[in-house]
Amino acid sequence: MPITLAIADDHPVVANGIRTIMRGVPNMEVIDTYTSGQALLQGIQTRRPDVLLLDMQLPDLSGPELAASILKRDPQQRILVLSSTDIILQVKKMLKLGCMGYLLKDADDMTIIQAIETVQQGGQYLSPALNQLLIDDLFRNKKAEKKNTLLTRREKEVLQLIIDEHTNQEIADKLFISLHTVENHRISLLHKLEVKNTAGLVKVALQTGLV
Structure with missing residues (x-):
């Protein structure tokens, strides 16, 4: 048949x-x-x-x-x-x-x-x-999961506001924290996400679905 x-x-x-x-x-x-x-x-x-x-x-x-x-x-x-x-x-x-x-x-x-x-x-x-595309996607998702577990709740909030194009002072005002604390969170984000600047933060966050 x-x-x-x-x-x-x-x-x-x-x-x-x-x-x-x-x-x-x-x-x-x-x-x-x-x-x-x-x-x-x-x-x-x-x-x-x-x-x-x-x-x-x-x-x-x-x-x-x-x-x-x-x-x-x-x-x-x-x-x-x-x-x-x-x-x-x-x-x-x-x-x-x-x-x-x-x-x-x-x-x-x-x-x-x-x-x-x-x-x-x-x-x-x-x-x-x-x-190959599925394999790449699998490793990308695993990498995103790893990065996601590295970030604290506050760091995720700061990252979201950075992506929304808020300044450090605006972030401080919205989260009721000091400007110095915001700057520390930003430095921590750069380190944990292994990027050099704000553009890098935005790119990684969007690519990996962190926010």
């Missing part, structure tokens, strides 16, 4: 391209294509594919909305996200929802086939470029 596929993508060139690839693969068959979210939700109830190739954004519904709805109704449905974006937050969101793979649209034919086979067999697949 061939692996049956459904494609949900509103760009004909994508669906046609995958159909062309599948013609050369004897054990795979595209049984349905959908160009809207509503059509997908209706069609997949009557004809369930082994693997659904899902775009991140259809005209009427987003990929996360569709994945959540489909997997709530049918937790066994295997979904392989097919997207042109490598935004790591979107990748993590789709995987958290229960999708079993995330493939970039610039993948070559063999990668697409491998991804479909892996997902159909119950495994997870990520485009190679995304693996």
